[in-house]
Amino acid sequence: MTDEDTGQQSAFEDLSVKSPEDDRGLIVDIEGFEGPLDVLLMLARSQKVDLKQISILELVEQFLEFVADVKVQKLEKAADYLVMAAWLAYLKSRLLLPEENIEDEFSAEEMAARLTYRLQRLNAIREAAATLMARNQLGRDVFARGRPEPVIVTRTASYDVSFYELLRAYADHKTRSAIADIRIHKREVYTLDQALERLQELIGTIPDWTDLFRFMPESVMGEEMTRSVKASLFTASLEMTRKGEVEIIQKQPFGPVFIRKRDRKD
């Protein structure tokens, strides 16, 4: 029993025929129902009264009977029905017994009213759904232009670039490439080893105090190289002094540095 191919209205009619009320003992399948509320609504409608006037007690009876007769195929589905049955049984007992004042709980009448409300709401939304689907639907009942004439859009791009942006781009490019292209030129240097070698080689030939920078090689060209030679010669002279090979003396700040070979015998 599927409800997919029949209208919802006829689906209900078919089911109500098989309801316990009419066919006691008939084994009922819950597959065709969308849960306990669906069944309750079907049963309520079988009372053939306005949904506002359904008898909740009668509805409870009907549902309990329905569940008793149900041929249960899927346990998880049946669980919903059993919970509903338990709740309805509880509601029934509350309705029949004198109301006690239980705090934080709804009265039995309120609970019954809410159940009625839910059934009415579900019924109303089903009717609305039927009305909605009965409307003229585009592509089913009414039709749009079958051969639309599309608007052909030709886009002519016009770019807006200001002179400023052009110059900015070039300048940014220059800035980036300047930073990216920094090259540390390999400096021509006169190494400490070279200076030590030269000093050690020449110092023996020099009799007395001599200006350190007179040991500079003749071939030195350019400011950078000169500075490098001076620095290395000076460092070399300090190193040789430390080793006790030479003596150095500077008579005034920024004055020339003199060097002489140290006589070991002193």
Added chain:
Amino acid sequence: MEIIEQIRIIEALLFASDRPLSSIALAEGLPEGADVDHLLRDVQQQYHGRGVNLVEVAGKWMFQTAPDLAFLLRKEVAQERRLSRAAVETLAVISYHQPVTRTEVEEVRGVSLSKGILDTLMAADWVRPMGRRRTPGRPVTYGTTDHFLVHFGLDSIRDLPGLAELKAAGFLENVNTSRLNLLNDEKPTEEQPELPTYQPDIRE
């Protein structure tokens, strides 16, 4: 430009399109200051009772065949796939209750919503997520699309059939998920529905 010429332009633009056009879009083809709405009413009047009518859907305008000729045209299209009862009912709950959460749809229908149903409705471009409810868990809310309105020939969701009756009967009040779950009773807490993002909420 004469009115008759402006009407011709509106006619041509709408006839050429297979989807609704807004009056703003139509105005682009007209001289500045043209009274587009008035012109549209004129065109609508001129096509009244003809085989093709001008209708206002989703706040836009389109020509479509007259509804009473459906009998003639229906055979021309491939039989549309029938929606399951569950899908139809879910669509109804979403369209009348929007914005509505998945849990609320389940509450109204009294049955859990299988995943395929929302997918189907969204694939048909009838339903879309609208935002999140400002309640714990921030559940996603769903509502209908413009395409839904166009498909069912509605100008807005206010025009849903039977909306006023459902509202008057109190069936569109905030869905309270604890109404039947009396086994562990909770006082109903009114949820503040989130303001819809794009479409006006049909509820107050």
Added chain:
Amino acid sequence: MEIIEQIRIIEALLFASDRPLSSIALAEGLPEGADVDHLLRDVQQQYHGRGVNLVEVAGKWMFQTAPDLAFLLRKEVAQERRLSRAAVETLAVISYHQPVTRTEVEEVRGVSLSKGILDTLMAADWVRPMGRRRTPGRPVTYGTTDHFLVHFGLDSIRDLPGLAELKAAGFLENVNTSRLNLLNDEKPTEEQPELPTYQPDIRE
């Protein structure tokens, strides 16, 4: 069935059809014995002078936008688009280094040049091929157009400010000029842009 009803049916059928319909096809929707050709003439008459006309094409019938309104369906959209940064920079490099080959542009920029950029610059009529370099492979050289000069308000390409002027104008604030001098390819003489657009490339 009244004539007016038959006309409505023809209208709806032609409107909804995705192809022109023959009078035989149309007759299937009409009561037997209906004078389809006469009805079609009627419909054609009714739509005469409107924004949409009924036309006969190869013995079949269809609605079509009135020819004088066809312009409505061809929109020329002039889009103000932003040039990508890469494109602006390429334009700048070409304008300063012209005539310049693609490979040279890539060398100067240090990145390879995507095909779209030169196309865009040529489509915007700012850059054009100027000739061929007389080197192996005879690569095409590019330079700027008159439109480029007009757009940027230059009398000639010589009016482009040089690096010193750019620096004076604050464009190169963060760059140490001595660093610029370190660049092998930035000998001051090369900063002077080349001669105007028209001259053929004479470099060997």
